[in-house]
Amino acid sequence: MLDRAQVLDAGDPLAVYRERFDLPEGMIYLDGNSLGCLPKATAGRLEEVLREEWGRDLIRSWNTAGWIDLPAKVGGKIAPLIGAQPHEVIVADSVSVNLFKLISAALALQSKSGRPGRKVVLSEPGNFPTDIYMIQGLESQGLATRRLAAREQLLAALDEDVALLLLTHAHYKTGELFDMVELTRAAHAAGALVLWDLSHSGGALPVDLNGCEADFAVGCGYKYLNGGPGAPAYAFVAERHLEAAQQPLSGWMGHAAPFAFSDDYTPAPGIERLLCGTPGILGLSALEVGVDLIAEIGVENLYAKSQKLSEFFRQCLAERGLDLELVSPTDPAQRGSQLSFRHEEAYAICQALIARGVIGDFRDPDILRFGFAPAYLRFADMAEAARHLAEVIESGEYRDAAFQERAAVT
Amino acid sequence: MLDRAQVLDAGDPLAVYRERFDLPEGMIYLDGNSLGCLPKATAGRLEEVLREEWGRDLIRSWNTAGWIDLPAKVGGKIAPLIGAQPHEVIVADSVSVNLFKLISAALALQSKSGRPGRKVVLSEPGNFPTDIYMIQGLESQGLATRRLAAREQLLAALDEDVALLLLTHAHYKTGELFDMVELTRAAHAAGALVLWDLSHSGGALPVDLNGCEADFAVGCGYKYLNGGPGAPAYAFVAERHLEAAQQPLSGWMGHAAPFAFSDDYTPAPGIERLLCGTPGILGLSALEVGVDLIAEIGVENLYAKSQKLSEFFRQCLAERGLDLELVSPTDPAQRGSQLSFRHEEAYAICQALIARGVIGDFRDPDILRFGFAPAYLRFADMAEAARHLAEVIESGEYRDAAFQERAAVT
Known part of the structure; x- marks a missing residue:
């Protein structure tokens, strides 16, 4: 999947814009729908x-x-x-x-x-x-x-x-x-x-x-x-x-x-x-x-890429045999730049992903939400995020007590 | 007056705080009651x-x-x-x-x-x-x-x-x-x-x-x-x-x-x-x-100094023989950290002062307002501001067409 992702990234006309953001090292940030990343020009x-x-x-x-x-x-x-x-x-x-x-x-x-x-x-x-x-x-x-x-x-x-x-x-x-x-x-x-x-x-x-x-x-x-x-x-x-x-x-x-x-x-x-x-x-x-x-960058371009990103993310999950309940519309034209899944343990899974450097978010009571802000995300990030999500769920590591404990906010 | 101001500045326990602000060169800023200055730590x-x-x-x-x-x-x-x-x-x-x-x-x-x-x-x-x-x-x-x-x-x-x-x-x-x-x-x-x-x-x-x-x-x-x-x-x-x-x-x-x-x-x-x-x-x-x-710095200290600043400013004006109509209370305990004067040509005088690097402000229709933010102002600034104000009025330079023309804001 990572191979395929790299091909997609190589052909992505918006790939150049990732350079325009100040992004944290080693993080896959799927929460741009909650707080967008820092443009380099802002400072x-x-x-x-x-x-x-x-x-x-x-x-x-x-x-x-x-x-x-x-x-x-x-x-x-x-x-x-x-x-x-x-x-x-x-x-x-x-x-x-x-x-x-x-x-x-x-x-x-x-x-x-x-x-x-x-x-x-x-x-x-x-x-x-x-x-x-x-x-x-x-x-x-x-x-x-x-x-x-x-x-x-x-x-x-x-x-x-x-x-x-x-x-x-x-x-x-x-x-x-x-x-x-x-x-x-x-x-x-x-x-x-x-x-x-x-x-x-x-x-x-x-x-x-x-x-x-x-x-x-x-x-x-x-x-x-x-x-x-x-x-x-x-x-x-x-x-x-x-x-x-x-x-x-x-x-x-x-x-x-x-x-x-x-x-x-x-x-x-x-x-x-x-x-x-x-x-x-x-x-x-x-x-x-x-x-x-x-x-x-242009909103038309951004939306076109976000649809490709979210569809590719779903494919990666499917190929890993992960069958999560999608609460977002399956047709990308019917949804914004995000995918949300329902899982009883959504909170703990979200925490376990954060521990691995994949930032999505949790919405009460049982929603795992991933935002695809296409100005700075790569297809490779989709493949990696899907791998982490599959591993977190398959390994059951989200059952760790530290991930179960609810923080006060976000 | 400048001599006396320097003595007052030398004895001012708040003088050290001026260093904590990033102040523009060659400006006497008497508008901290409209927009306070930039603390050095902010950036x-x-x-x-x-x-x-x-x-x-x-x-x-x-x-x-x-x-x-x-x-x-x-x-x-x-x-x-x-x-x-x-x-x-x-x-x-x-x-x-x-x-x-x-x-x-x-x-x-x-x-x-x-x-x-x-x-x-x-x-x-x-x-x-x-x-x-x-x-x-x-x-x-x-x-x-x-x-x-x-x-x-x-x-x-x-x-x-x-x-x-x-x-x-x-x-x-x-x-x-x-x-x-x-x-x-x-x-x-x-x-x-x-x-x-x-x-x-x-x-x-x-x-x-x-x-x-x-x-x-x-x-x-x-x-x-x-x-x-x-x-x-x-x-x-x-x-x-x-x-x-x-x-x-x-x-x-x-x-x-x-x-x-x-x-x-x-x-x-x-x-x-x-x-x-x-x-x-x-x-x-x-x-x-x-x-x-x-x-x-402490608000008690700030207020004590601002009263001294504004009283010294009034003394400087008086010694220059400038008798402007004060619309602020004469008793410093009855007023905030400012002095306001009424003058028919308040707008043009304010502009002429700005051209000299003394920033006060004008309030419609005829008020010249000077704020004394004591965290960064010196007694020497009072002496200089009073000199400029006296010179602007005595010279009549505020009658220059450029100073008469009203800008849209502030």
């Missing part, structure tokens, strides 16, 4: 931000280094990766905070459109928790009603009470993709708006927000965009909603004229109205490096 | 976070490098600077976002205490805009009513409709201090809660949140704490409110068990319930360096 860029922009030019850098425009600038660079226009995307805060803004904006739009009775925000059980929790946040304010319907019941649950359909494009546990065109159309037909969470798809696979006429979207900077731990997130508002979209986190950076220091809030005319407080320049600058690199 | 710490924690250990650093505990850890280090207990303070998001959380928490507490009718959030006109705008955000949701009363009318405005008094301890324009003890007591006597914005006092002067029985507070990481541009902010909840304080930005990091991935939100038992999304580790790590340094 130099941050050094420049620290020593020159902050250290030397200080406050003037808000103008001279363009800090004040950085949220819109980096947003504009993310836009083509997700099928948006540059002025429809901005980088700000976290995914969670942006969810709150956009759920609020959707409810307000429904109310303005003469449908104040629509308060239901529809999602699915088992969606990434923060998506569901942010609906609950607005529910605690008396402004929204959470409704969760299983995937196959979603269309039926789209009734006249639904203000907003909030779904994650690629499921964080299984990688299963929603059909954005179909769901968006169905929601609109039912009078609902749609908010897509692109955390597990933006930068990993082609997304076409405007092609499917999405209303809103959010996404994560620290997974496939390689922006660093807790990188700022992005938010999308379709051009047709920009003027009317109002959100309650109306901080000074979202004001039409922040430095007029007026006592009254007037939202900025464009996507900047989604800004709230002062943007974190270190995080934004690191994110920009990751976004530039992913844009250079 | 090394960030290099370590990048190369070792992110680059080498990747996702495991949430445990092994303690990323997951960083918001509470850095909050705990800020706590003694503001008269709080370590478990009452957490670093998260921006000042604006934290204002939204805590105004919401206060309204919810009032409601739980059987006073749902109290919806007024009282502040003063001319408070820092974002404080006022975040009240408006909740007003747009129908959950709060904004009331602004001038400083001398605040006590009279504290009636039975007031849920929360929201004030900034040191005024961003004038530096004037509120008497936290008096205002907090009056608010409580009227059945209102109090939220203090410490953006212009935390790390600059001694604050005693628990001594004055404050309920809530927020503060800024990028001014006197030297955390870098857009550094994350901090939030305080008094211990007695921790269990009952609920806020609607209920993201996954504020959950009692984030990695259980439950569909239902249960707030963390302690101050962690104020967390929302994934914390930005680059910003937090840089902030920690700044906080450590300020804690080492």
Whole structure:
């Protein structure tokens, strides 16, 4: 298998990009869907931000280094990766905070459109928790009603009470993709708006927000965009909603004229109205490096390779006679850049793999998740990871007490 | 004056700390109240976070490098600077976002205490805009009513409709201090809660949140704490409110068990319930360096020196016969670490000073503001800055067209 992998690597047009990352020695990292790797250019860029922009030019850098425009600038660079226009995307805060803004904006739009009775925000059980929790946040304010319907019941649950359909494009546990065109159309037909969470798809696979006429979207900077731990997130508002979209986190950076220091809030005319407080320049600058690199490689290329990587990984497992229960779709076109397997001992297996230098992750209660970030992974890594996984399971080494003991986090 | 300044510098016990900052050559920086200077240790710490924690250990650093505990850890280090207990303070998001959380928490507490009718959030006109705008955000949701009363009318405005008094301890324009003890007591006597914005006092002067029985507070990481541009902010909840304080930005990091991935939100038992999304580790790590340094120097020492600096600056101006209208209190004990002057041509004067390497700032419409961050400023800087200011005004050089033209920001 390793031979075959080496042939595939030799013919891989993206192989050259591995050099652009600072990768740890002797590790096979299958967790780029949780925290993307460090681009080599990031350290130099941050050094420049620290020593020159902050250290030397200080406050003037808000103008001279363009800090004040950085949220819109980096947003504009993310836009083509997700099928948006540059002025429809901005980088700000976290995914969670942006969810709150956009759920609020959707409810307000429904109310303005003469449908104040629509308060239901529809999602699915088992969606990434923060998506569901942010609906609950607005529910605690008396402004929204959470409704969760299983995937196959979603269309039926789209009734006249639904203000907003909030779904994650690629499921964080299984990688299963929603059909954005179909769901968006169905929601609109039912009078609902749609908010897509692109955390597990933006930068990993082609997304076409405007092609499917999405209303809103959010996404994560620290997974496939390689922006660093807790990188700022992005938010999308379709051009047709920009003027009317109002959100309650109306901080000074979202004001039409922040430095007029007026006592009254007037939202900025464009996507900047989604800004709230002062943007974190270190995080934004690191994110920009990751976004530039992913844009250079191209999401179409990345997705094509990730499908080949994950299929090859499955072949390697099959050839080793390992028959794990796949919870991701078998058709690679139906899933994001990941494969997830169900195993009773998923936690301990994950720990035993980590001890061998293969980093995947565990998702409660019984999911082993492997992400295939194709910008820095090789087919040889697939062959080796499959070998380790087979050996861990066949040897039973995961039954070692040290692997059984649960740590507090991740 | 320069002679006298040098004597003062020679006798200054804090003079040694100037070496701990990476300061630009030939600049007198009087804007540490807008963006604090770069500590020398920050670049090394960030290099370590990048190369070792992110680059080498990747996702495991949430445990092994303690990323997951960083918001509470850095909050705990800020706590003694503001008269709080370590478990009452957490670093998260921006000042604006934290204002939204805590105004919401206060309204919810009032409601739980059987006073749902109290919806007024009282502040003063001319408070820092974002404080006022975040009240408006909740007003747009129908959950709060904004009331602004001038400083001398605040006590009279504290009636039975007031849920929360929201004030900034040191005024961003004038530096004037509120008497936290008096205002907090009056608010409580009227059945209102109090939220203090410490953006212009935390790390600059001694604050005693628990001594004055404050309920809530927020503060800024990028001014006197030297955390870098857009550094994350901090939030305080008094211990007695921790269990009952609920806020609607209920993201996954504020959950009692984030990695259980439950569909239902249960707030963390302690101050962690104020967390929302994934914390930005680059910003937090840089902030920690700044906080450590300020804690080492000591806020009492810093405030004592800043009072001497600002008084010396005023003496220098007086000796040069410059009689500018001071809008800050003349008694240094009544103001934060700044002096602000009113001048019709404040904008152009500020620009002319910048051209001479003296960085103060302008606040609309006619305020010249000079901040005295005593960790890195010398008495000699005061003498020189006063000389430049006098020369700029006496020469009329600020009337040069280039200085008159307004830039878009700061």
